[in-house]
Amino acid sequence: MEYPGRGDAARTMALLWDGAPVPRRGPRQRLDLARIIDAAIAEADRSGPAALSMRALAQALGIGPASLYTYVPGKAELLELMVDRIAGAQPLPAADAGWRAGLHGLAASDLATFRAHPWLLQVATSRTVFGPNVLTRHDAALALLDGYGLAAIDVVGCVTAVESYTRGAASAVVEAEQAPVLTESSDDEWWAQRAPLLSERMAGRFPRLTALEQAGAFAVSDLTLPYTLQRALDRFAFGLDLVLDSIGARIAAARD
Amino acid sequence: MEYPGRGDAARTMALLWDGAPVPRRGPRQRLDLARIIDAAIAEADRSGPAALSMRALAQALGIGPASLYTYVPGKAELLELMVDRIAGAQPLPAADAGWRAGLHGLAASDLATFRAHPWLLQVATSRTVFGPNVLTRHDAALALLDGYGLAAIDVVGCVTAVESYTRGAASAVVEAEQAPVLTESSDDEWWAQRAPLLSERMAGRFPRLTALEQAGAFAVSDLTLPYTLQRALDRFAFGLDLVLDSIGARIAAARD
DNA sequence: GAATACACCGAACGGTGTACGGTGTTTCTT
DNA sequence: AAGAAACACCGTACACCGTTCGGTGTATTC
Numbered sequence A, B: 001m002e003y004p005g006r007g008d009a010a011r012t013m014a015l016l017w018d019g020a021p022v023p024r025r026g027p028r029q030r031l032d033l034a035r036i037i038d039a040a041i042a043e044a045d046r047s048g049p050a051a052l053s054m055r056a057l058a059q060a061l062g063i064g065p066a067s068l069y070t071y072v073p074g075k076a077e078l079l080e081l082m083v084d085r086i087a088g089a090q091p092l093p094a095a096d097a098g099w100r101a102g103l104h105g106l107a108a109s110d111l112a113t114f115r116a117h118p119w120l121l122q123v124a125t126s127r128t129v130f131g132p133n134v135l136t137r138h139d140a141a142l143a144l145l146d147g148y149g150l151a152a153i154d155v156v157g158c159v160t161a162v163e164s165y166t167r168g169a170a171s172a173v174v175e176a177e178q179a180p181v182l183t184e185s186s187d188d189e190w191w192a193q194r195a196p197l198l199s200e201r202m203a204g205r206f207p208r209l210t211a212l213e214q215a216g217a218f219a220v221s222d223l224t225l226p227y228t229l230q231r232a233l234d235r236f237a238f239g240l241d242l243v244l245d246s247i248g249a250r251i252a253a254a255r256d
Numbered sequence C: 001g002a003a004t005a006c007a008c009c010g011a012a013c014g015g016t017g018t019a020c021g022g023t024g025t026t027t028c029t030t
Numbered sequence D: 001a002a003g004a005a006a007c008a009c010c011g012t013a014c015a016c017c018g019t020t021c022g023g024t025g026t027a028t029t030c
Helices: A009-018 A033-047 A054-061 A065-070 A075-089 A099-116 A132-143 A152-186 A189-202 A207-214 A225-254 B009-018 B033-047 B054-061 B065-070 B075-089 B099-116 B132-143 B152-186 B189-202 B207-214 B225-255
Strands: none
Touching: A009 A075, A009 B189, A033 A054, A033 A075, A054 A065, A075 A132, A099 A152, A099 A225, A132 A152, A132 B207, A152 A225, A152 B152, A152 B207, A152 B225, A189 B009, A207 B132, A207 B152, A225 B152, A225 B225, B009 B075, B033 B054, B033 B075, B054 B065, B075 B132, B099 B152, B099 B225, B132 B152, B152 B225
């Protein structure tokens, strides 16, 4: 799954910013780019990030695999288009209710997006997609901290911190959410097989983990879906509050 | 690259916790598990996460591809072993110098590991590896906040927040670091091709981005490696301080 | 010495992303 | 009106992937 995006950057940029070029001669295109991207997103949602195959996508669209390449230079570029399209579907953070509500909303929206499209976590780690929607979103995020007296570099630092935290913490949430999904067809096979083996090996060692597990703050075995997911969501909110509290402190300090 | 780890969990657990079983009959094994894992890590470092192929690994080890499967059930399990082995090579966080130095050291060590093995960011997102070294490290991290009067659930929340932030922010650092690496062979091809196209499209829109760019806090084009990397590292430290400051506030509040 | 358990490997299966050449359709040019 | 050009579409093929299978030879055990 190394998609360095070698193929000419100009075409990718044009696709991201200007859409597909309209051909002036020859037969009409049977599909349009938006439909392809949406179908690809749906396919990826259904069957995982790298499980998205050009062949399956072509079949879902009713065309031959090779025909896809008349719309899109390759899979790497298609993934970039998918990322930017999803960014465009997200609501932009609003500064109306103050910086804290704005950043909170930004993080909540990002979390919801990662939960809806878990494969984004594996795609977006490699390199930022410089598409119009992604940049618009970034711009709106930076605007949230405008006018509070923070230095420009600190504005960027705070927004980046929220986004970094969100990405990392969203991984945990998605993991908690997906664990039983992958195994639901076979009665929690994954955990059912590992849990006894694990608690057997952990006996004696790991005093902290077992202590916290008994305090109800942690569980490494004996998991059920809603419990784990709720805990992951609680932790997400807890950590987000940590970050936001500190930003508040910086703002208060800058007000002097 | 969907590796659900279907193959029997018992064998994977045994490999993680007890090492490879020693055969009692037949010819001696020509390799040992540790060498295979190390070679796989080296291969992944060199050529990316999914670019690690069992065939190339076998060739690097001087055996046939099929022979790998006498040591390891499959690629998914091998990746788990790689993750745990790397966790074992990291220094454990020390509580000697107080919680803040301890958490800072934890994040710094994680960041260094992600920079040394960037593919971890794409592998570890899918599911936690329950190996001895990973768990030991987790246990030591939780111990850092022991004895400061925090509720058990908040201890977990704080440590998780640091780890989540680290993972997310490490992505940005690795991205800044890798961008020119991928293209060094062809004169910054990636950026050189995109930068002009990008600033052309950005003209006019994105007031915040361009303002911040002019303030020197941000740069979307006109990048050079050391500049970007240094800025990414600064941002990493800035956000980490945000998280740690808030943890300090919670500890102070709990002291009453 | 025979039986057994095992490491190793060549070949193959079903999958992937993508390149190429050909065919038929539409539009522009003359 | 007729030809040329540009284009969408697709069958096929290539190189690669992870993994399985059957066979072969070796070391230990009985």
